[in-house]
Structures are given as C-alpha cells and as structure tokens.
Amino acid sequence: MTFIRYFWPALIAAAIVGAAAPAIGTFLVQRRLSLIGDGVGHIALAGVAIGLWLKISPLASALGFSILGAVGVDRLRRRAPDESDMALALFFYGSIALAVVVASASGQFNVNLFGFLFGQVLTTSHSELITIGILGAAVIALVALLYRGLLASAIDEEAATVAGVPVSILNIVLMVLGAVTVGVGMQVVGVLLVAALLVLPVGIARNLVRSFKGTMLVASAVGAASALIGLFISNAANTAPSGTIVLVVSGLFVLSDGMRRARLTALRKQAEEPQHA
Amino acid sequence: MSNLIELDDVSFAYESGRVLSDVTLSINARDYVVLLGANGSGKTTLLKVALGLLKPTSGRALLLERPATDPRSRERVGYVPQRAVISSRLPATVLEVVLAGRAAKRRFGGFTSEERGQAIRALERVGMAEFARRRIGELSGGQQQRVLIARALAADPELLILDEPTAGVDRDSQLQFAEVLRALNTGGVAIVIVAHDLGAVGRDVKRVLALHDGHVDQISLEEAKELVGIFHEHHPGHEVAG
Numbered sequence: 284m285t286f287i288r289y290f291w292p293a294l295i296a297a298a299i300v301g302a303a304a305p306a307i308g309t310f311l312v313q314r315r316l317s318l319i320g321d322g323v324g325h326i327a328l329a330g331v332a333i334g335l336w337l338k339i340s341p342l343a344s345a346l347g348f349s350i351l352g353a354v355g356v357d358r359l360r361r362r363a364p365d366e367s368d369m370a371l372a373l374f375f376y377g378s379i380a381l382a383v384v385v386a387s388a389s390g391q392f393n394v395n396l397f398g399f400l401f402g403q404v405l406t407t408s409h410s411e412l413i414t415i416g417i418l419g420a421a422v423i424a425l426v427a428l429l430y431r432g433l434l435a436s437a438i439d440e441e442a443a444t445v446a447g448v449p450v451s452i453l454n455i456v457l458m459v460l461g462a463v464t465v466g467v468g469m470q471v472v473g474v475l476l477v478a479a480l481l482v483l484p485v486g487i488a489r490n491l492v493r494s495f496k497g498t499m500l501v502a503s504a505v506g507a508a509s510a511l512i513g514l515f516i517s518n519a520a521n522t523a524p525s526g527t528i529v530l531v532v533s534g535l536f537v538l539s540d541g542m543r544r545a546r547l548t549a550l551r552k553q554a555e556e557p558q559h560a
Numbered sequence: 561m562s563n564l565i566e567l568d569d570v571s572f573a574y575e576s577g578r579v580l581s582d583v584t585l586s587i588n589a590r591d592y593v594v595l596l597g598a599n600g601s602g603k604t605t606l607l608k609v610a611l612g613l614l615k616p617t618s619g620r621a622l623l624l625e626r627p628a629t630d631p632r633s634r635e636r637v638g639y640v641p642q643r644a645v646i647s648s649r650l651p652a653t654v655l656e657v658v659l660a661g662r663a664a665k666r667r668f669g670g671f672t673s674e675e676r677g678q679a680i681r682a683l684e685r686v687g688m689a690e691f692a693r694r695r696i697g698e699l700s701g702g703q704q705q706r707v708l709i710a711r712a713l714a715a716d717p718e719l720l721i722l723d724e725p726t727a728g729v730d731r732d733s734q735l736q737f738a739e740v741l742r743a744l745n746t747g748g749v750a751i752v753i754v755a756h757d758l759g760a761v762g763r764d765v766k767r768v769l770a771l772h773d774g775h776v777d778q779i780s781l782e783e784a785k786e787l788v789g790i791f792h793e794h795h796p797g798h799e800v801a802g
Binding site: 449 | 613631632637640649650651656659662667668670693708715
C-alpha cells in the first residue's frame with residue numbers, strides 16, 4: 284500500500300503507456316513496421332540530448348524530433364524502397380551519435396541521459412502525468428476516430444487506395460502517433476525498451492484472439508496489466524522498473540505462443556483422428 | 561451507353577522501358593471481359609493505369625466518366641488485387657476483411673450495424689456468410705478469393721476488376737468462383753478479369769482482349785484458347801481451361 288500511496292503517478296503513467304502503445308502497435312505490426320519504434324527511439328534520444336543542452340523540456344524536444352524523424356522515415360521508405368535500409372540506418376545511427384556527442388559536449392552524458400535511455404517512471408511528476416495522460420488519450424482517441432481507414436490500410440494497402448481510403452495521409456498519421464507514443468513511453472521504459480511495449484503485447488493478443496479489433500483491445504489490456512505487474516514486481520524485488528516491465532511482457536509472449544502451438548497441435552491431431560479410425 | 565473504363569491512346573513507360581503503346585479500349589456497363597496476356601506483358605500495369613494508380617505517360621484514362629486518378633472515380637469500383645495466400649497470422653476475421661471494403665464510405669469512427677449487415681449480405685452473395693467469424697488466414701486459397709470478392713462487393717460496385725483471381729486456386733474453387741461471377745454479371749455488375757488463362761470463366765465472358773507488345777486487340781474465344789495454349793507452352797504448369 285505504501286508503494287501505491289507514494290508512486291501512484293508512476294502506476295497511472297505506466298498503465299496509460301502500456302495501453303496506448305499496443306493500440307498503435309497493432310497497426311504497425313500488421314504493416315511490418317514492428318521495429319520502427321526502436322528507430323524512432325534513437326531519434327527521440329537526440330531530441331532529449333538537444334533539449335537538455337538548450338535547457339528546454341527534454342520531453343517536448345524528444346516529441347518534436349520523434350515526429351519529424353517518423354515523417355522523414357516514412358518519406359524515405361516510400362521514395363526509395365530499394366535503398367531504404369541504408370537510408371534508415373544512416374537516420375537511426377546518425378541520431379544516436381548526435382545524442383551522444385551533444386550530451387557529452389553539454390556535460391549531461393551521465394545521469395540525465397541515462398534516465399531517458401532506461402526510463403524513470405518512479406520519478407513521474409504530477410505535471411508529467413498530466414502530459415502523458417493527455418497525449419495517451421489523444422493517441423487512443425485518434426485511433427478510434429480513424430479506425431475504418433487504418434483497418435483497411437492494415438489489411439491491404441493497395442485495395443484500400445483503390446477504394447478511396449486516403450492511405451498516404453493515414454500512413455503519416457500512424458507514424459506521428461507512433462512517434463508520440465515513443466516520446467511518452469520513454470518516460471516509463473526508456474527509449475531502448477519502448478518498442479517492446481509497441482510490439483510484444485500485439486504478439487500476445489494475436490496468439491489469443493481472431494479479430495483485429497479484439498487483438499487491439501486485448502493488446503492494450505495486456506500492455507497496461509504488464510506495466511502494472513512489472514512495477515509491483517520491481518518494487519518487491521528491488522529491480523529496475525523498465526526492464527522488469529519488459530521481462531513481464533516478454534514472459535507473457537512466450538506463454539501465449541506456447542498456448543497457440545499447443546492449440547494447433549491439438550487441432551492437427553483432431554483432424555488426423557478420423558483418417559486412422 | 562456510357563463507358564465505365566475508357567482508355568484513349570494510352571502509353572505508359574517505366575524507367576526500364578515502355579510497357580503500353582497507344583492503347584485504346586472501353587468497358588461498358590454489364591460487360592464481362594477477360595484481358596489476356598503472358599506473364600510480364602504489362603497486364604497489371606494496364607489495370608493500374610485504368611484504376612488511376614499509375615498516371616499514363618501519354619493519352620487519357622477515364623474511370624466512370626472522371627479522370628482515373630481522381631479518387632472519386634473509384635467509389636463504384638470493386639477491386640480484387642493479385643495476391644498470394646493471406647498469412648494465417650493476419651489477426652482479422654472474414655467479416656472485418658469485408659467491412660474494410662466499406663472503409664471509404666465514411667471518414668471517421670467504426671463500422672455501423674447497418675454496414676455489418678451489408679458485409680454479411682456481400683458474403684452471402686459469394687456463399688461465405690457462415691465463415692464470417694473465422695480468421696481469414698484459416699481459409700483455403702479459393703475461399704479467401706471469394707472473401708476478397710465480397711470485400712469488393714461490399715462497396716456496391718458497378719464495375720468489378722480482378723487481377724489474376726484464380727492463380728493458385730484449385731479447379732473446384734475455380735468453378736464455384738465462375739458461378740459467383742456469372743451471377744454478379746447477370747445482376748448488372750460489369751466484370752474485368754486480368755489473367756494469363758481463361759480458366760473456368762471461359763464459357764461466360766462476352767469479350768476477350770489480348771495484350772501483346774504493349775498493344776491491346778479484341779480477339780475471338782477460339783483465338784483466345786489458342787493464345788492460352790501458346791502461353792502454356794512457354795509456362796508449363798499453368799492450367800489451360802475454358
């Protein structure tokens with residue numbers, strides 16, 4: 284109870300990020316953009332370093348960089364698909380190098396940057412919680428508002444384009460929402476692990492339910508629950524919160540995958556039985 | 561009678577070279593047309609130009625009497641793209657895939673109960689309503705193809721365009737598929753199939769167009785069967801039917 288009394292902002296922040304990240308992640312995974320969160324996290328880190336250097340809000344600076352970076356990545360992928368691997372590598376590793384250089388030049392390389400790399404959820408302030416709450420709610424509201432087009436684009440981009448869905452605009456919106464989620468999520472699990480909350484709960488839900496909407500809702504519930512369970516375990520075991528949250532969600536993924544395989548094996552056996560009878 | 565598709569002297573070239581040369585063709589209401597061509601002849605390119613997904617290098621492409629590149633021109637067009645079997649990991653039910661065909665009918669929010677009813681009716685037209693709650697990736701290639709037709713029908717189209725719809729689909733499924741298309745055409749939907757083979761629809765089509773060296777010519781059914789035989793000689797393994 285003491286933990287809840289003192290760290291309720293951390294618990295609420297973790298639950299919001301845990302629920303919002305998989306809501307966006309469901310669309311990203313389906314578009315084979317699972318690791319985009321990882322790449323945007325690199326860009327966000329450059330934003331944090333520049334924010335610390337300029338003595339402005341690192342969260343705001345990271346958000347600005349993430350959004351610009353995500354839109355840039357989307358343009359690169361579309362303009363030169365054959366060369367996008369190399370261009371993206373330049374973008375991502377150039378950003379992390381910029382972060383390291385700016386942070387070292389401004390003397391912020393140790394404590395401050397480390398906090399953003401691995402998260403600092405337990406120090407979430409009331410004002411940070413309000414920001415996270417507003418951004419998380421905006422992400423979920425936009426997903427609900429644009430659900431029709433996002434679903435059609437995720438299932439089949441070409442057919443959606445022919446049907447008149449504004450796929451290019453929705454792609455940019457999706458990347459921006461992904462970037463906002465990364466920017467907000469880095470407070471909780473850090474830029475190095477935020478991509479895990481975008482992707483792994485979706486993998487768990489996909490193993491358990493049939494529908495797209497069900498996958499999104501179950502993934503959000505799993506993400507929020509994992510974040511809370513991870514925080515309680517980290518408090519009890521005195522371990523790092525971000526790593527514990529991601530280990531919880533990773534463990535649940537392995538468990539759900541085992542359940543899926545067991546179900547498939549049972550179905551195969553059931554299908555083979557009449558042939559032997 | 562107004563033309564649903566009208567191409568006037570359309571040419572198209574990629575960086576690697578010209579694919580379409582001065583193509584002129586029209587598709588009318590209630591038409592049932594197969595566009596035949598060997599693999600790599602530019603069939604899909606022609607289809608994408610007609611749908612406005614590619615802009616012609618020269619010439620004019622109209623779709624439902626508007627420039628094909630105008631997205632509004634596609635509001636009454638159903639499209640079934642060429643595809644391999646859908647991954648069993650796609651977390652979407654058959655009903656959700658069909659509902660996606662109505663995504664552009666409204667800009668915001670989820671799907672209404674009325675739209676769910678329309679999607680179910682589209683599934684009934686292709687004999688797949690009982691599979692509505694199944695995951696799309698669990699179905700066979702032939703069943704998936706019928707679901708994708710239902711998705712195109714969910715938008716209530718005047719014109720249905722299918723790109724290599726029976727590639728990799730077994731003979732029984734091809735026959736069921738031909739029956740579905742026959743019923744749709746009888747019901748007033750114009751159909752354009754792009755293929756390298758007549759398949760099971762050979763008995764039903766009203767016209768056959770052949771794409772060769774970037775040009776399109778109308779040919780007879782007998783000529784079409786001969787042409788398919790030639791494709792078959794060059795690509796053994798492709799079924800010749802009709």
